[in-house]
Amino acid sequence: MKKLIPLCAVAAVTLAACSGHKSGEEADSLSIVTVQYEQASSFNDSLLLLMGDIYAGLDSINMQEGLLYNMGKGGEGVDRRADVRQNLANIRERLQQNRDMLAKMQAKLDSSTGSNSVMKKTIADLQARIDEQEKKINDLTAQLENANAQIADLNSQVAQGKESLQAETVAREKAEAEAMAAEVAANRVYFAIGTNKELKENGLLEKKFLGATKVLQGDFNENYFTSADKRTLTVINTGGKKAKIWGNIPKGSYEIVDNANGTQSIKILNPTEFWSRTPYLIIQIN
Numbered sequence: 001m002k003k004l005i006p007l008c009a010v011a012a013v014t015l016a017a018c019s020g021h022k023s024g025e026e027a028d029s030l031s032i033v034t035v036q037y038e039q040a041s042s043f044n045d046s047l048l049l050l051m052g053d054i055y056a057g058l059d060s061i062n063m064q065e066g067l068l069y070n071m072g073k074g075g076e077g078v079d080r081r082a083d084v085r086q087n088l089a090n091i092r093e094r095l096q097q098n099r100d101m102l103a104k105m106q107a108k109l110d111s112s113t114g115s116n117s118v119m120k121k122t123i124a125d126l127q128a129r130i131d132e133q134e135k136k137i138n139d140l141t142a143q144l145e146n147a148n149a150q151i152a153d154l155n156s157q158v159a160q161g162k163e164s165l166q167a168e169t170v171a172r173e174k175a176e177a178e179a180m181a182a183e184v185a186a187n188r189v190y191f192a193i194g195t196n197k198e199l200k201e202n203g204l205l206e207k208k209f210l211g212a213t214k215v216l217q218g219d220f221n222e223n224y225f226t227s228a229d230k231r232t233l234t235v236i237n238t239g240g241k242k243a244k245i246w247g248n249i250p251k252g253s254y255e256i257v258d259n260a261n262g263t264q265s266i267k268i269l270n271p272t273e274f275w276s277r278t279p280y281l282i283i284q285i286n
Contacts, residue, residue, distance in 0.1 A: 054126055102127055231271065243266065
């Protein structure tokens with residue numbers, strides 16, 4: 001019996017030692033599993049957040065696409081184009097950040113000892129989704145720039161049209177003014193009223209000894225004449241008591257009438273005939 005006690009004790013000690021060693025290994029294994037679980041959980045959470053952000057980016061792109069297609073309907077084309085351009089730039093920057101994050105997550109998966117095909121496929125799908133979104137952004141940007149180019153071309157055409165219209169308007173107004181001036185000049189007539197002495201002093205009448213009286217034969221004072229429009233000139237008030245017309249004026253195209261104040265006036269009966277021979281009329285008064 002005495003020999004058995006030490007053997008039992010040794011066995012007990014040995015068993016206890018073995019049991020203690022096994023418990024330590026299980027604790028280490030459990031700790032490793034816990035860390036791996038936490039890492040996987042954190043990785044999964046990050047992946048889900050990134051997935052949500054990528055799909056939110058898709059919604060933003062669709063919204064900008066709607067703004068681009070509806071541009072110009074509300075009269076805010078210029079402001080909307082600037083907004084869409086800036087929004088697309090912001091979305092592209094966000095997509096690049098997501099692409100960088102996915103690359104890091106892919107590298108982390110590749111370096112891990114375990115293999116998670118589901119996560120790898122998810123990352124690959126998200127990368128494809130980003131590529132698709134970036135292509136759509138490029139297409140929308142191209143459409144936007146094309147719209148800007150078309151609008152710039154239309155604006156240039158409108159500006160050229162305005163310049164052409166303005167030039168045509170100026171030319172037309174100039175032509176009308178010239179035509180009006182020509183018409184006024186064609187209907188411009190001149191008359192002078194004065195005594196025989198005054199008319200001679202201004203060179204309008206000239207009479208030599210025993211000779212006939214000549215009208216406007218030499219240099220005369222043009223400033224002594226009053227200009228008028230023959231289309232509107234119907235009566236000339238001479239201010240004299242007795243009026244006489246000098247010049248080659250057709251008889252019957254006018255008459256001399258007496259005024260109530262004792263003066264006389266020239267009443268033009270037929271303007272076309274009256275002025276048909278000369279645009280100058282000389283009236284002598286006493």
